[in-house]
Amino acid sequence: MSHDFTQDPQHTPDAEQISDDRSPAYDYAYQDAYEQHYEENRNGGLDPSFVFDFTAYDEVDGTSQRWSTWLDVEPLCRGPEPRPDWVVTSQGAIDTDLGILKTGKEADVFLVERADPADPDGGVIMAAKRYRSSEHRTFHRAASYTEGRSTKRSRDERALKRKSTWGKIVASGEWAISEWDALKRFHALGLPVPYPVQIDGTEILMEWITVDGETAPRLAQTRPEPDLLASYFDQLRSALAVMVQNGVVHGDLSAYNILAAGERLVIIDLPQIIDIAGNLAGMDFLMRDCTNVCTWFRARGLDVDEHDLFGELMAHAF
Numbered sequence: 001m002s003h004d005f006t007q008d009p010q011h012t013p014d015a016e017q018i019s020d021d022r023s024p025a026y027d028y029a030y031q032d033a034y035e036q037h038y039e040e041n042r043n044g045g046l047d048p049s050f051v052f053d054f055t056a057y058d059e060v061d062g063t064s065q066r067w068s069t070w071l072d073v074e075p076l077c078r079g080p081e082p083r084p085d086w087v088v089t090s091q092g093a094i095d096t097d098l099g100i101l102k103t104g105k106e107a108d109v110f111l112v113e114r115a116d117p118a119d120p121d122g123g124v125i126m127a128a129k130r131y132r133s134s135e136h137r138t139f140h141r142a143a144s145y146t147e148g149r150s151t152k153r154s155r156d157e158r159a160l161k162r163k164s165t166w167g168k169i170v171a172s173g174e175w176a177i178s179e180w181d182a183l184k185r186f187h188a189l190g191l192p193v194p195y196p197v198q199i200d201g202t203e204i205l206m207e208w209i210t211v212d213g214e215t216a217p218r219l220a221q222t223r224p225e226p227d228l229l230a231s232y233f234d235q236l237r238s239a240l241a242v243m244v245q246n247g248v249v250h251g252d253l254s255a256y257n258i259l260a261a262g263e264r265l266v267i268i269d270l271p272q273i274i275d276i277a278g279n280l281a282g283m284d285f286l287m288r289d290c291t292n293v294c295t296w297f298r299a300r301g302l303d304v305d306e307h308d309l310f311g312e313l314m315a316h317a318f
């Protein structure tokens with residue numbers, strides 16, 4: 001779907017200069033979000049292909065359902081290969097909103113089922129993290145986290161200043177794209193994170209982490225037996241070591257951003273991950289992550305110390 005930006009009265013040509021110093025994924029995601037927004041406004045919310053599909057299947061109820069967005073997003077907005085076999089890629093699939101899982105500071109997490117009516121058993125329930133627009137959000141993670149980010153965002157900064165439509169989309173999409181990139185990066189490192197299925201504007205679809213068919217509890221809500229507690233700590237220590245060895249820190253790690261999926265832990269909530277090189281506060285964030293984690297394990301009866309953990313991570317870092 002190509003779109004002639006010069007036809008858009010809200011757009012000035014220089015906003016479209018794509019600088020070549022940024023990753024294509026970054027540009028495509030924003031551009032895609034923008035184009036979608038434009039199409040929606042132009043067609044009164046209805047894309048022609050949507051109408052065609054609608055008459056063909058006549059099953060989407062429009063409020064809690066939509067056609068699967070899998071084929072609407074750019075290839076780079078889909079999860080990394082090899083894809084788990086549960087990912088639904090069928091063109092005829094329907095997404096059904098099953099309701100809200102949790103409201104957070106910047107985003108709300110919903111459950112979404114994606115299934116092809118022709119193959120109902122092949123359906124999957126995913127977690128959909130939807131970032132709110134900038135007006136409805138607290139910017140508690142903003143300044144110190146983004147310091148030293150390597151991507152140059154001059155076009156976006158100019159757009160933000162101009163408060164163009166593009167700028168507004170950039171403002172709301174910023175954290176979603178950060179989290180998407182972080183999920184892919186951690187996944188590629190073999191770290192225990194939910195598999196990233198796709199990003200579409202401010203919505204990330206990812207693997208739903210469960211225990212016995214229910215949403216996995218946050219680590220903070222659990223009281224593991226001593227053996228499991230020790231195993232959990234080992235898992236976190238290994239994960240932290242992999243992060244540090246690859247020059248990255250979670251930056252908001254605590255028992256609230258870790259899910260206890262039975263025997264194994266899964267780390268979530270990654271939009272603020274920090275590159276150690278280039279961010280003066282990187283070590284402070286690492287120390288804080290160590291402190292949050294160790295404080296929780298100590299309160300549950302495991303004899304651990306944040307300074308020991310920090311020292312051990314640094315010793316193997318470089």
Ligand SMILES: Nc1ncnc2c1ncn2[C@@H]1O[C@H](COP(=O)(O)OP(=O)(O)OP(=O)(O)O)[C@@H](O)[C@H]1O
Nearest residue numbers: 102104105106107109127194207208209215268269
């Ligand atoms: N992939 C997932 N599988 C299962 N539950 C999830 C998943 N992602 C998020 N959740 C649930 O939603 C909650 C909020 O997610 P997350 O921490 O990523 O968002 P947030 O906006 O930062 O929320 P908060 O402000 O509470 O930290 C999590 O604590 C967890 O309970």
Ligand SMILES: [Mg+2]
Nearest residue numbers: 104256257269
């Ligand atoms: Mg969180």
